[in-house]
Amino acid sequence: MAIKVLLYDDNEALRHSMEALITEEQGFDLVAAMPNAETVETDIRELQPDVVLMDIDMPVVNGVEAMRRISAINDKLPVIMLTVFDDNENIFNAICAGASGYILKRYATEEIPSAIRMALTGGAPMTGSVARKVLLMVPPAKTTDQEKSNLTEKEMAILQYLVNGYSYKMIASELKISIDTVRFHIKKIYDKLHVHSATEAVSKAIKDKLI
Incomplete structure (x- = not known):
């Protein structure tokens, strides 16, 4: 069964690029590509996606707020933040809101297909530079x-x-x-x-x- 992907991105050119990438990838089904997340609650309930790709910087309802709304409905639904921002504040806010992964748009063509599959198997896909910043936010664990x-x-x-x-x-x-x-x-x-x-x-x- 195809993986149902729901995409939010207000940049028309990038949205179309992501639409083409997901549509052409075998095993994926793009259920919708939206310019903003104003209707995110309804979208999640009606479209029943397996994974969500969420831009951070959008008008009306931004990606972090949309992530919070999704978590309130289904905190198990993987949401991968797709963005040009790799600053600590955006990363921290997205992860605190419940994001499953954080991919920079400039690496989307290479990373998104595998990131979607990783998120669905419990992984936390992140662009390398982002992952290193996340390490600084995570307290050390006790290891023997x-x-x-x-x-x-x-x-x-x-x-x-x-x-x-x-x-x-x-x-x-x-x-x-x-x-x-x-x-x-x-x-x-x-x-x-x-x-x-x-x-x-x-x-x-x-x-x-x-x-």
Whole structure:
């Protein structure tokens, strides 16, 4: 079954570009592309998307406020912020509102398809430069030598790629394994490090010097 994607972006040229990208990607179904999020509550209820791509800087209702409204309806629905902004305030506000990921528009063509799939499997897709800023916002977790030693050589390699901002597809290509195998290893990493997302795993790896 196709992944139903709902898009919000007030920039007409960028919106059309994203429409083309999603429509041409196999396995995706663009249910709507909206110029603003004024009707977001109705849209979510009627269109029943699997994932939402949300621009931050929009008139009437901005992306962060729209994210809050979506969370009030369905806090499990993945919402990926799609924006030109990579400043700390916008990142912090989006994540606090419940965003699942944060992708810069200049990397959208390369990152959006894999980011959508990652968000749907519980990941937290972020452009590399954004992920590094997020690390500074996440408090350090307590890690033991046992946790580090429990990671296999392959898991350590995958964790390093996550830290470097690689997508699941890019990791699979680098290691010459399938994306499903990457997902399997990442789930094992989450279990061993007692985390629930890629952001937490990367944060723990950096702050507790696992790699």
